[in-house]
Amino acid sequence: xxxxxxxxxxxxxxxxxxxxxxxxxxxIKISNELGISKEKIDEIINEVEKTExxxxxxxxxxxxxxxxxxxxxxxxxxxxxxxxxxxxHQKELFAFQIIAEEWNMFKGQD
Numbered sequence: 001x002x003x004x005x006x007x008x009x010x011x012x013x014x015x016x017x018x019x020x021x022x023x024x025x026x027x028i029k030i031s032n033e034l035g036i037s038k039e040k041i042d043e044i045i046n047e048v049e050k051t052e053x054x055x056x057x058x059x060x061x062x063x064x065x066x067x068x069x070x071x072x073x074x075x076x077x078x079x080x081x082x083x084x085x086x087x088x089h090q091k092e093l094f095a096f097q098i099i100a101e102e103w104n105m106f107k108g109q110d
Contacts, residue, residue, distance in 0.1 A: 001064075
């Protein structure tokens with residue numbers, strides 16, 4: 001499951017087509033916390049870089065994360081990722097919105 005969380009973070013990091021140094025540092029820090037190897041990070045990065053449809057991939061990956069606690073942890077980490085380079089990119093927000101929609105996490109939704 002931790003690999004799916006990391007994949008969502010990387011999809012968001014690559015959503016604006018620019019993988020910033022700050023984002024990279026955060027990914028490494030989070031990967032260590034999640035117990036994911038450098039090799040696995042590189043493998044997921046290669047997969048994400050080849051992704052044609054980030055939106056579709058965000059939805060599919062988000063749907064693999066079913067546990068409520070995992071979802072809450074992921075949302076927290078995604079928020080951290082958005083804020084890490086001190087610039088909120090429209091494409092990052094869009095990816096965040098897609099994930100929140102998949103998980104029915106918008107305020108006011110039933």
